[in-house]
Amino acid sequence: PDAVTYNTLMGAHSRGAGASEVEESFQRCRESASGSGAGGGPVEDWPNAVTYTIRMQPAAYAGDYRRVDELWQEMEAAGVRPEACNMWALLTAFEMARPPRPEA
Structure with a gap:
């Protein structure tokens, strides 16, 4: 598997899933990508910006900008x-x- 495979797998798991399911999928992929999981071996350039966007999505849609920021800091560390996809997650959060505006 390569970075695209892992991101595709995580993205599929994220459809309709909550943050805990996405994080669980990330941890399983990380174990495999590091070579400590079944059938895995070291994968270059993973996790990448797309990986972090997938992880940010549940928090972004929930308006949890603090969690998105935590993941952003983790990504930079x-x-x-x-990339632009990460900025999308932050702006979406x-x-x-934002509280809804009252109707005029």
């Missing part, structure tokens, strides 16, 4: 350079957290 891991040496992964943020802020939008979803």
